[in-house]
Amino acid sequence: MKTPVNLITGFLGVGKTTALLNLLQQRPAGERWAIIVNEFGEIGIDGAALTTGDVPVAEIAGGCLCCVAGPQMTATVATLLRRERPDRLLIEASGLAHAASVIDELREPPLGNALEVAPVLTLVDPRQFVSPDYARQPLYRDQIAIADVLVANKTDMADTATMEAFREQAAVLFPAKALVAETRQGAVELGWLNAAVVAKPRYRPAAPRGTPSDWQSIGWTFAADASFSGEALTAFFDSLPGQVPGLVRAKGVFRVLDSWVWLNWAEGQWGASQVAWRRDSRFELIAPAFDSEAVEMRLRACLEK
Numbered sequence: 001m002k003t004p005v006n007l008i009t010g011f012l013g014v015g016k017t018t019a020l021l022n023l024l025q026q027r028p029a030g031e032r033w034a035i036i037v038n039e040f041g042e043i044g045i046d047g048a049a050l051t052t053g054d055v056p057v058a059e060i061a062g063g064c065l066c067c068v069a070g071p072q073m074t075a076t077v078a079t080l081l082r083r084e085r086p087d088r089l090l091i092e093a094s095g096l097a098h099a100a101s102v103i104d105e106l107r108e109p110p111l112g113n114a115l116e117v118a119p120v121l122t123l124v125d126p127r128q129f130v131s132p133d134y135a136r137q138p139l140y141r142d143q144i145a146i147a148d149v150l151v152a153n154k155t156d157m158a159d160t161a162t163m164e165a166f167r168e169q170a171a172v173l174f175p176a177k178a179l180v181a182e183t184r185q186g187a188v189e190l191g192w193l194n195a196a197v198v199a200k201p202r203y204r205p206a207a208p209r210g211t212p213s214d215w216q217s218i219g220w221t222f223a224a225d226a227s228f229s230g231e232a233l234t235a236f237f238d239s240l241p242g243q244v245p246g247l248v249r250a251k252g253v254f255r256v257l258d259s260w261v262w263l264n265w266a267e268g269q270w271g272a273s274q275v276a277w278r279r280d281s282r283f284e285l286i287a288p289a290f291d292s293e294a295v296e297m298r299l300r301a302c303l304e305k
Contacts, residue, residue, distance in 0.1 A: 018186030
């Protein structure tokens, strides 16, 4: 049986260590946990704060996990698993970490043979979340993109308008989150570590506000290990306007070889960029009408054989 591993991420000072301390207080009796703390500085402070005596804590200091993912992180995780045999592993990433490569490392052998990647929790300060200055930072966007559970912490410091803006923006994130939660003082709930992520091969996403009632939406998801052909996806997106008359919007995240890309079609043009999302590949479109079976057939044809 594989050990579930949760990554706890978020920007500097958002309250990750406090959240971990709150989780430790909720640890089920008899369940053994282990923690890996990553800090950007050479001297580990968070690890000392988390040391309780009965939960083993390992530290990786002096760089972000994305830089040490590989031999050092693999050795640290493997040693903890062998020595402690935990029922759950929690990893607190540095506030400056691009965590997507960590997820890749945890899924690939040898770690992938022993670990099951459980929901990623990303903590955000809602005042930062709604700020265009933060939204323009690739690191901040990646931390939000990789989240399965998006947690607005420090809500007691945000005014009503900020919280309303947070809820509106979080509701239309793509890909959608398994859970969007609000809390203060890092009071995260134990159940969020096992947030249900229901696999739905075909689904109907919530239409954005203001969408005309005669428009329709549909989407598909594919397992995280499914790989797509970049050339086939390019041809698929190029041909979409002809396949779907009146196309309004098409977007998707796909695993292409060892990278993950975001493709976005709007107003007659489409572009691509790398993203941190790792849960699954997915595609959505909005149009007045469409032949869903034909679209799905062409989309599946883009899968690597």
